Amino acid sequence: MKITNIDHIVLTVSNIETTTKFYSEILGMSVVKFGDNRTALTFGNQKINLHQKGEEIDPKAENPICGSADLCLIAETSIETVLNELKSKNIYIIDGIVDRTGAVGVIKSVYFRDPDNNLIEISNYEQSDYI
Secondary structure, eight states: OOOOOOOOEEEEEEEEHHHHHHHTTTTTEEEEETTTTEEEEEEEEEEEEEETTOOOOOOOOOSSSSSSSEEEOOOOOOHHHHHHHHTTTOOOEEEEEEEOOOOEEEEEEEEETTTTTEEEEEEOOOTTTOO
């Protein structure tokens, strides 16, 4: 078996409306409806499906809880601009700009939390590392 990429992930959230507002207004993701009135966030060719806590879709994680995710998202926008934009939107910055190791090289990252306290890391690859 050879895995090539992640198609989608699922976040269990306390309030879908609050979550979609945060991810669309702060991170510029698109909100889409699919299936039987389900909600997802899309960006690039990626998707985050949302499960309302207590109304999860089967099959699901064994212990779905809010605030247990740690997501790293790669931005096309410079990390300095990302940091300034987050600050202008009154997002509390936990850490950054800091050097980290991404999947394919060195990244510069900024950390903050979403409405469910999931850790969100926005990053840029060093130009020479990005594939």
